[in-house]
Amino acid sequence: MLIAQISDLHIRDHMGMFGELVDTSETLKKAVQLLNSLEPQPDVILATGDLTDDGTEEQYSQLLEIITHLNAPVLPLPGNHDERAEFLNAFSAELPQEMPDEHCSYVVDDFPVRLIGLDTSISGQHDALFSETHELWLSGILKKDKDKPTLIFTHFPPFETGINFMDLSGLKSAERLENLIRDNSQIKLVVSGHLHRPIQTSFGSTMVSVCPSTGNQLKLDLNPKNGSAVDEPPGFQLHVWKNDRFVTHTGTIWEGKELDMSQYVAYVNKKISANEGIIKD
Numbered sequence: 482m483l484i485a486q487i488s489d490l491h492i493r494d495h496m497g498m499f500g501e502l503v504d505t506s507e508t509l510k511k512a513v514q515l516l517n518s519l520e521p522q523p524d525v526i527l528a529t530g531d532l533t534d535d536g537t538e539e540q541y542s543q544l545l546e547i548i549t550h551l552n553a554p555v556l557p558l559p560g561n562h563d564e565r566a567e568f569l570n571a572f573s574a575e576l577p578q579e580m581p582d583e584h585c586s587y588v589v590d591d592f593p594v595r596l597i598g599l600d601t602s603i604s605g606q607h608d609a610l611f612s613e614t615h616e617l618w619l620s621g622i623l624k625k626d627k628d629k630p631t632l633i634f635t636h637f638p639p640f641e642t643g644i645n646f647m648d649l650s651g652l653k654s655a656e657r658l659e660n661l662i663r664d665n666s667q668i669k670l671v672v673s674g675h676l677h678r679p680i681q682t683s684f685g686s687t688m689v690s691v692c693p694s695t696g697n698q699l700k701l702d703l704n705p706k707n708g709s710a711v712d713e714p715p716g717f718q719l720h721v722w723k724n725d726r727f728v729t730h731t732g733t734i735w736e737g738k739e740l741d742m743s744q745y746v747a748y749v750n751k752k753i754s755a756n757e758g759i760i761k762d
Contacts, residue, residue, distance in 0.1 A: 482593050482722040484632065485516055485523035485553065488674030489694035491562065492544040493534035499710055505534075505696040508715040509547050511734050512695045516551060516717065523553045523719070524592060529674040529692060530560025530602070530636030532568070541571035558598050559585055560636040560675060561607045561650070583614050588622055590629075594669070594722050597622060599635040607650040609637040611658045619658075623665045630725070631668045638673040638691050640682050645705035647676055659685045670720060670727040679716065679731040690729045692718045 491505045516523060528548070533540035548555055555575060559568045565585060569576065577587045585600040599619065601609040623631070639655040641648045652658075662668050662685030671689045677699040680691040693716030700709045714733040721728045752758070 483521055483523045484594075484596075484720040484722065485519075485526045486529060486634070486672055486692045486718040486720065487512055487516075487526060487695050488529040488636075488692040489531040489560070489677055489696060490528070490544065491531055491534045491694070491696045492540050492547070494537070494539050494543065497534055499697050502697040502710055502712045503715070506543060506547060508734065509544075509695050512715060512717055513547060513550050515732070515734055516553070519719075525589075525596070526551060526553045526555045527596070527598075527634045527672065528555055528557040529634050529672065530558050531562040531674065532557060532560070534562055536562060536564025536567050538567055538570075541567055545571060556589060556596060556598060556634070558600055558634065558636055559602055561602055561609070563602070565602075565604060581614075581618055584618075586615070586618060590626075593630070595626065595629045595631040595667075597631060597633045599633050601635060601637055601652055608653060609651070610653045611639070611655060613657075616657055616661060620661060623661070623667070627665065627667055629667060630722070631665075632720070632722075632727070633662075633668060633671045635671065635673050637675050638680070638689060639671070640684055640689060642676060642680055642691075643703045644676065644678075644699065644701075644708070646708040647699065651675075661685075662687055669722075669725075670729070672718070672720065672729075677710070679718070681729070688727075690718065690720070692716070693731065693733075695734070 557572050580587050587598050589596040601611050637652040639652050639658050666686050668687050674692050676691050677694040679693050695715045697710050698713040700711045714735045716733050719730045
């Protein structure tokens, strides 16, 4: 199974704070083109929050106009820049009918891996909370099929990164989520966004992978007094499920040079098929 992830799209209809860095609509269009060109094609695409910059109807309309061209189905989640009512209205066709009243979390069981969308955002705030209500909902879901491999996708990473100003707007009560994950070994991966950088760590009994943004990135700067956004290449992630484990690849969307190595690939495949060694040139 191949799962693609895009995050922090920040579709806007005005310049805003980061408008001079990138045109997020244009970078998302390039991401769509790249994902549609992949072989094999993703089975599903996770869109892990901050889909728009302000959560307005107009911005969601612009967003849908772009992502409707994706070949694979999209599973969206809101982030701190989204608005719940407009999010639910925009994605009414993609979201399941059975969702909690308090948050936009849901489960998709149509694939070899169970996909759980976990919404921990708080309306009107830039930080998040994994509450007792979330814990009760998620633990109930996990109890239903403890043998099926599971991926949780969410917006807020459940750990401190060292990028101080983003950690301050992070997930509160993350230890409650960590304990729950530690008790459920069927959770093979947690993926998130929010940080506009690719970052990984261990968490509970699994790994957490943070996806870069399809727009601008945040500068890698661990000085707690600093913080800045940069126009590093837009990115995405591919999570490959095979042999009872996930392998995560981080891709960038760039227009640089490419060297075709198909002849060498054919040579290697031929040697391996013949059970021969690879001769060094």
